[in-house]
Amino acid sequence: MTAVPTITLNDGTSIPQLGFGVWQVPAEQAEEVVTHALQAGYRHIDTAAIYGNEDGVGAAIAKSGIPRDELYVTTKLWVSDFKAGSTHQALETSLQKLGLDAVDLYLIHWPSPADEKYLEAWKALEELQAKGLTRSIGVSNFLPEHLDRVAETGSVTPAINQVEIHPALQQREIQEANKKYGIATQAWSPLAQGAVFGDEPIVAAAEAHGVTPAQVIIRWHLQRGRILFPKSVTPARIEQNFDVFGFELTDAELDAIDALDRDERTGFHPAEFNPA
Template identity: 50%
Template sequence: MHQHLPLNDGHSIPQPGFGLWQVPQDHTARVVREGLAAGYRLIDGAAIYGNESGLGEGLRTTDIPRDEIFVTTKVWNDHHGYDAARRAAHESLQRIGCGYLDCLLIHWPCPDHDRYVETWKALIALRDEGLVRSIGVSNFMAPHLERIIGETGVTPVLNQIELHPRLTQADLRALHAKLGILTQSWTPLGQGKTFTAPAVQTAAARTGKSPAQVILRWHVQLGCSVIPRSTRAEGLAENLSLWDFALTEAEMAAIAALDAGERTGPDPLLFS
């Protein structure tokens, strides 16, 4: 149905997944079960989302074996530092109720705290102890990536960044490719702001797909892992139906040309 992408540590990750941001705790177990039933095998969570226990309930009440599901969560900004990050990981594991995580990310670099290197060292230790299989980062910019790699010798498996047609992140994606870091796209649909753009509409008309499917296919063809969110079973299924069509080079370029450097979320250099 869909492919896995290799990570630089020898593991692999499903290319499409679904995110649990803004999914209410009391709906999370259902959304997880429906996502897995639709065919997803990558679930993207985070401590700050407040629904890790619902994620765990969904895992325990599905027929899909745990070893076929890739579970990601993230260390929030108030748990930077070596000891605090280790504590955060153990608390997430307890809330989710599983023996290990497939991937743990630093959610934001919080450069004004200047503790992301210590936090990264904690993730390395957790990986070496077997509590986490793969470790990565989210919202890191070039200087943050270069610093953690330079100071530890360990390269993140992925960097999850805001990426959509209004923010194509070409320079950061090129750096990721050079360093062997997978790009993972959050808010991949950019809140639907380019759904009516001629570049998207034209590709949708040619392929018979929705604007959302066209944009998600654009991410897939860029080689990104992509994690759209939907709380509806129909939306979950639609977001996964990306493998029976392809965009042309001209369509890919026309969508990339919509770039305006426009963020929907915080600036990683300032956010803490």
């Protein structure tokens, strides 16, 4: 089986650089889809409470027979739970659905910055880590100013900041802020939901290497040092997205993809997204 590179986090733990995401995977399909991903070789699964599919992810893990220490599982705390002060219960519920004693990584899903309650949530995550219910703690969709506030008030530095990054939205200021604090950058929507597949540098690289545009973009993320977890429910694409270790992009190809940045989002802007 292909050995996926790992990234060592600032807390000394390591994470497989390439994982499998289950955002928008229907609950009734999650077990089957994750089972196929595990069979294809993925050992890093990213889910979230708000996705509504933790049960299916847990069922696939339980049936896989893969030793727990060979899997890396991430889930996330939704805004309503930290605003209600129920962060501890939220993780307990996620663990029950996943069938696990602990997750490898627990993230605050969005800062919802209007009232700064994410700072209280961060302190709760520190407590959960101290209890051994999660090996690592981190954040998602945090802007540099949110990271600064966590650094000012918290006692643990986030291990990861998971943000939307793809060729059309490269968020260089966030990546620099992550680097400043020793936080690993993890990309969600790493393929821009296919919106960049027709961009000339990506098409040219795909033709040059005899691979798909998705495989080119995954290689770009990997070679730029980011962690990512592409999502698909199609078996062939699940396998293709993992089959990215037989070629390397040239420096010129990487630079050409870097030049595609145009501040084009597929999701919400973290400064403006304040869900209940």
